[in-house]
Every structure is written in C-alpha cells, then in structure tokens.
Amino acid sequence: MSAAPLLDIRDLGVEFATPQGTVRAVTGVSLSVATGECLAIVGESGSGKTQLFMACLGLLSDNGRAVGSARYLGTELIGASETELNRVRGVGMSLVTQDPLNSLTPHLRIERLLTEGVLDRGLMSAAEAGQRALEALRTVGITEPEARLRHYPHELSGGMRQRVAIAVALMTAPKLLVADEPTTALDVTVQARVLDVLRSLRATGLAIVLITHDLGVVAGIADRVAVMYAGELVETAPAAGLFAAPAHPYTAGLLASVPRLSDPATLRLAAIEGQPPRPGEIVTGCPFAPRCASASEVCREVAPRLRSIASGREVACHAPFSQEGRV
Amino acid sequence: MTAPLLQVERLVVRYPLGKPRLFGPRREIEALAGVSLDIAEGGTLGVVGESGSGKSTLARAVLGFVKPLSGEIRWRGELLDTTDKARMRPMRRVMQVVFQDPFGSLDPRMTAGASVFEALEALEGPASREAANERVAAVFREVGLDPSFARRYPHELSGGQCQRVAIARATVARPQLLICDEAVSALDVSVQAQIVNLLRDTCRRHGMALLFISHNLAVVRHLCADIAVLCQGRLVERAGREQLFSAPRDPYTQALLAAVPEPRPIARA
Numbered sequence: 001m002s003a004a005p006l007l008d009i010r011d012l013g014v015e016f017a018t019p020q021g022t023v024r025a026v027t028g029v030s031l032s033v034a035t036g037e038c039l040a041i042v043g044e045s046g047s048g049k050t051q052l053f054m055a056c057l058g059l060l061s062d063n064g065r066a067v068g069s070a071r072y073l074g075t076e077l078i079g080a081s082e083t084e085l086n087r088v089r090g091v092g093m094s095l096v097t098q099d100p101l102n103s104l105t106p107h108l109r110i111e112r113l114l115t116e117g118v119l120d121r122g123l124m125s126a127a128e129a130g131q132r133a134l135e136a137l138r139t140v141g142i143t144e145p146e147a148r149l150r151h152y153p154h155e156l157s158g159g160m161r162q163r164v165a166i167a168v169a170l171m172t173a174p175k176l177l178v179a180d181e182p183t184t185a186l187d188v189t190v191q192a193r194v195l196d197v198l199r200s201l202r203a204t205g206l207a208i209v210l211i212t213h214d215l216g217v218v219a220g221i222a223d224r225v226a227v228m229y230a231g232e233l234v235e236t237a238p239a240a241g242l243f244a245a246p247a248h249p250y251t252a253g254l255l256a257s258v259p260r261l262s263d264p265a266t267l268r269l270a271a272i273e274g275q276p277p278r279p280g281e282i283v284t285g286c287p288f289a290p291r292c293a294s295a296s297e298v299c300r301e302v303a304p305r306l307r308s309i310a311s312g313r314e315v316a317c318h319a320p321f322s323q324e325g326r327v
Numbered sequence: 328m329t330a331p332l333l334q335v336e337r338l339v340v341r342y343p344l345g346k347p348r349l350f351g352p353r354r355e356i357e358a359l360a361g362v363s364l365d366i367a368e369g370g371t372l373g374v375v376g377e378s379g380s381g382k383s384t385l386a387r388a389v390l391g392f393v394k395p396l397s398g399e400i401r402w403r404g405e406l407l408d409t410t411d412k413a414r415m416r417p418m419r420r421v422m423q424v425v426f427q428d429p430f431g432s433l434d435p436r437m438t439a440g441a442s443v444f445e446a447l448e449a450l451e452g453p454a455s456r457e458a459a460n461e462r463v464a465a466v467f468r469e470v471g472l473d474p475s476f477a478r479r480y481p482h483e484l485s486g487g488q489c490q491r492v493a494i495a496r497a498t499v500a501r502p503q504l505l506i507c508d509e510a511v512s513a514l515d516v517s518v519q520a521q522i523v524n525l526l527r528d529t530c531r532r533h534g535m536a537l538l539f540i541s542h543n544l545a546v547v548r549h550l551c552a553d554i555a556v557l558c559q560g561r562l563v564e565r566a567g568r569e570q571l572f573s574a575p576r577d578p579y580t581q582a583l584l585a586a587v588p589e590p591r592p593i594a595r596a
Contacts, residue, residue, distance in 0.1 A: 044515045044517055044518070045485070045486065045515050046485075157378075158378065187377045187378050187542040188542050188543050188544075188583065188586040188587055188588070189377055189542075189582060189583060189586040190377070190378075191586065191588070192585070192586040192588070195588070213515040213516055213517070214516045214588065215516070215590045216516070216587075216588035216589055216590045217588050218590070219588065219589060219590050219591050220588075220591075243590060243591060253517065254516065254517055255590050256520075257516050257517045257519070257520035258516055258520075258545075258588075258589075258590045259519075259520070259523070259543070259545035259546050259548065259549055260545060260589055260590070261544070261545050261548065261572065261584065261587055261589065262589070263549075265548045265549060265568055265569075265572070267549075268524050268527065268549075269520035269523050269524055269549055270520065271517065271520035271521040271523075271524055272517050272520075272521075273521065275485065275487075275488075
C-alpha cells in the first residue's frame with residue numbers, strides 16, 4: 001500500500017433535517033482508500049453506506065449536511081464549492097449507481113451518454129471522445145461497440161445497461177470508481193458478468209469502492225471490507241481475514257445469512273433476528289446490542305469504540321470473536 | 328395414485344411484440360413453449376431461470392393473469408379455466424401469491440391491518456369485527472410482527488416488514504398453495520434470510536404447498552425439495568434437490584450454479 005491514500009475520510013458525519021428533527025445517517029466514520037485497492041462497504045439498508053459516499057461527492061439531498069473531512073488526493077471535498085467538486089467528480093472519482101435504467105437518460109443514444117460529460121467540460125475533442133467511448137465499451141465487455149453507440153438505453157438488457165453505466169464512469173479514466181449496489185437489480189448470472197468486469201478493472205489499477213448489502217458479492221473482488229451498522233463503522237478488515245474469522249457479531253450474522261450452496265440444504269438460514277434502530281432513534285450503548293446473542297450488561301450501557309485488534313483489523317465491540325489467538 | 332395439487336400440461340404462452348413497420352407482420356415472443364410441471368399437496372417446487380426465462384409467466388398463467396395459447400392447468404386433477412373469472416374466484420382461497428416488490432404490493436393508503444382484513448373478508452366473506460381482528464392479530468404474530476403493526480401504513484414499514492405483511496395477507500385464509508414470485512429478491516441479504524425462514528416455517532406448519540420462483544439457486548435450495556429450471560420458455564431440467572445440486576445435467580443449470588456468489592474469498596493470482 002502506498003503512503004498517501006487516494007481518498008481519506010476523517011470523522012465524517014452526515015445528518016438530515018426532517019420535519020421530525022435532525023436525523024443522523026452517518027456518525028464519525030474514518031476510512032481511507034489506497035491507490036488501486038478495492039474496498040467494500042457492507043451494511044443493510046439505512047446503515048449509511050451510500051450517504052457516506054454521497055457526502056464525499058457533494059451529492060447529498062438539499063436537507064443533508066456533512067461534517068468532518070474527506071480529502072481526494074489532498075483536496076478537501078466537504079464544504080467545497082461546486083466548481084471545486086467538479087474538478088474531482090466524474091474526473092478523478094466516478095460513480096455508478098444501482099438502477100441501470102434510471103441512471104441513463106432515456107432519450108439519448110449510448111454515444112451521447114458516453115461523451116456528453118467529457119465534451120461539455122471540454123476535456124476532449126469530439127474525435128477523441130468518440131474513440132474513448134469505443135474503448136470504454138470494449139473495456140466493459142460489450143460486443144459490437146460500434147453498433148451499440150447508435151442504440152438507446154431501452155434497447156439494451158439490464159446487465160448491458162449497467163455495463164454502459166460503468167463505461168460512462170470510465171470515460172475520464174478516473175482513479176477511483178464508487179459503485180453503489182451495482183449488481184443488486186440484476187439476476188445472478190448477469191451479476192456474475194458485471195462482477196467480472198469490475199474485477200478486470202481492478203486488475204488495471206483502478207481503485208474501487210464497492211457498496212453492497214451482500215457479502216457474497218464482496219468475495220473474490222475486495223481487498224478490504226468495512227462493515228457499517230446504524231451509521232457507524234463496526235468492523236474493518238482485510239477481506240480474507242474477515243471471511244475466515246469475522247470479529248463483530250454483526251459481521252458474523254451477515255456472513256451466515258448468505259445462502260450457500262455448500263451448506264446442508266435442510267438447515268434453516270441463520271438470520272439476524274430483529275431490526276436495526278430506526279433513523280433518529282436515540283440509542284444508548286452498542287446499537288447492535290438488542291439483536292446480539294452475546295450482548296452483556298456493558299453492551300447495553302456503553303457504546304463501544306472502534307479499536308485495533310490485529311494488523312489492519314479494527315472492531316467496535318466489547319466482546320469481539322477471537323481471531324484464533326491473535327487477540 | 329391421487330392427482331397432484333397443481334398440474335401444468337404443455338403450457339404455451341405468447342406475448343405480442345410491436346410491429347417492425349406500420350403494416351409489417353405482427354410479431355410474437357413465446358414466453359412459455361410447452362412447459363409441464365406438477366406440485367403435490369404440501370410439496371415445494373422451485374422454479375429457477377434468468378429474466379426472460381418464462382418463470383413469472385408460469386405463475387401469472389396459473390393465477391389467470393395471462394391467457395395461455397394452449398395447454399392445460401389442472402387443480403386436483405380437475406381442468407381449470409383460468410380465463411373464467413367467476414370460476415377462478417373460489418380458487419383465490421386455495422391459491423395465493425406474494426410478489427417481488429414489497430411496497431408496490433400494498434395499498435399505500437391502507438394500514439397493514441386493513442390490507443390483511445380486506446383479504447380475509449374477500450376470501451371468507453363477512454365476519455364479526457372481533458373474530459376478524461383476532462384472526463388478523465394471529466396472522467401478524469405468525470409472520471413475526473407485533474399486532475400493533477396492523478395500525479401502520481406501508482411507508483412506516485421497512486422492506487422486510489412489508490413483505491411480512493404481504494405474506495400475512497396471502498396466508499390469512501390458509502391457502503393450499505402459496506406462489507412466491509421473486510418474493511425475496513428485492514430484500515437485503517440479512518432480511519432475505521428472515522423471510523426465507525418464515526416461508527419455510529409457515530408452509531410446514533400448515534401443510535401449504537409452495538411454488539417458489541427465483542433466479543437464485545442458493546435460496547431455492549433452502550426452500551424446495553423439487554427444482555425445475557426454465558430457459559427461454561422451456562423446461563431444461565427437473566430434479567430433486569439432492570440430485571440437481573450434486574449432479575446438474577444441463578449446462579444451463581451448471582451456469583446458474585456457477586453464478587451464485589459465495590461469501591468465500593477466492594485466491595487471487
């Protein structure tokens with residue numbers, strides 16, 4: 001890992017003003033993404049995983065407010081002006097969203113969708129942009145790219161649209177790609193193909209932040225995993241270590257919920273019973289304690305701090321699972 | 328041998344496509360190209376395939392939402408005319424469905440309790456307030472929701488809670504067959520596991536048969552003893568759970584199996 005991170009998030013918080021009062025979506029998250037690494041952000045709906053990166057990209061909704069710091073190659077993004085943000089957004093740092101139909105303007109041809117960003121900002125000549133568009137489509141594994149340029153989004157399948165959305169994000173040759181649930185709307189077979197594309201991009205040195213609720217998707221692509229719960233970071237670990245021995249009971253629960261082909265089929269799935277706290281709900285102690293099988297008195301009273309338990313591993317839990325004698 | 332609960336014989340469904348030119352020929356797509364399947368009483372059948380394989384069309388044809396071009400649908404051996412609305416009405420009591428979108432399948436202006444109550448009344452006729460409230464509260468408890476949730480509106484519920492309400496509504500009148508069309512695909516993995524377990528328990532407790540449609544073989548494996556694989560409107564493989572997962576015969580089944588993401592890091596070169 002190189003010394004200076006590509007993206008450095010320090011103590012970032014996100015809150016929303018609602019008629020019911022201020023709701024905290026993200027609380028005190030510190031994370032960094034190194035050049036060329038793939039970091040997976042894992043959590044349930046409402047865990048704040050998306051808002052964390054929306055804050056970094058200056059894309060919070062109007063009632064949202066970010067506090068703290070997020071630096072992209074030294075440039076502060078929190079509180080930056082639109083002009084400053086636009087020097088980073090879609091240039092060094094690109095975004096791919098979940099819904100491949102809504103993220104592509106329906107009345108524009110694929111060619112225009114791919115080139116409008118770079119042309120409107122005068123980053124390339126039309127000829128260069130056209131060339132780059134073909135390259136980007138080839139990179140994401142779209143066959144007959146010349147013909148596809150003439151098509152409209154509705155003429156493509158869901159998996160193809162998502163690959164076009166990735167190609168759009170690649171037009172400026174970014175250093176960091178933020179992919180927010182890029183495969184959630186897709187069938188498993190199509191999902192596998194999109195993940196192959198991300199894996200090959202990672203191999204070319206592109207750093208990827210993969211936001212997902214499915215730890216199954218994370219396997220085989222992520223270098224590191226950060227698990228979020230109720231707006232807070234609860235565990236960060238190298239992927240291999242996390243899958244081998246999750247330290248936080250929530251991570252262990254998420255892992256066990258993924259249906260596996262290798263489990264005995266007659267087994268009940270190990271679900272995490274209960275619900276995460278509602279947004280805005282005041283929680284004393286560990287936010288996961290009500291759903292945690294190993295919660296004790298201290299868990300219900302004192303909120304655990306994120307602490308280091310091994311090299312590259314941090315966990316916010318009073319009684320984390322042992323790491324085979326490494327704790 | 329008794330007749331199966333539901334039997335589908337050589338079912339063909341075609342959808343019209345747009346004309347290529349104004350006066351061009353009418354085009355059609357064959358969503359189901361002669362599929363035969365059956366479920367025994369209390370049995371569990373999983374139907375898997377990609378988008379466009381015809382698996383949802385199968386459910387819609389059985390429920391009478393689309394008209395088959397040819398083929399037969401039999402209920403306990405008796406031929407079922409799914410296009411006859413009056414004759415399908417009593418069938419709603421014995422055959423219920425849960426759809427993919429947990430928010431879309433509930434009326435946003437009705438409380439969760441009212442949605443379930445409405446189903447109960449439509450299926451079993453008017454009952455006394457107390458008796459009906461009792462039934463609604465009981466089915467809420469059964470799907471793992473506190474009966475106080477009956478007073479909430481869909482927007483006050485999470486995706487998993489909405490899906491529990493949808494299951495409560497589908498099972499309140501104790502159908503003999505529950506059809507689930509991608510009922511857990513839109514949910515978070517952790518919630519998905521809860522709903523899979525709930526479906527499993529509910530069907531077992533009441534001896535309900537389950538027709539479970541999904542694109543994820545790993546989910547189907549936890550719920551269904553029998554599995555049918557559809558590809559482009561054709562049945563490519565039908566086997567018992569053990570056999571299908573230990574020795575899939577069709578290359579398409581093998582591809583579906585290979586696509587299931589397993590939470591296991593793959594060694595990278």
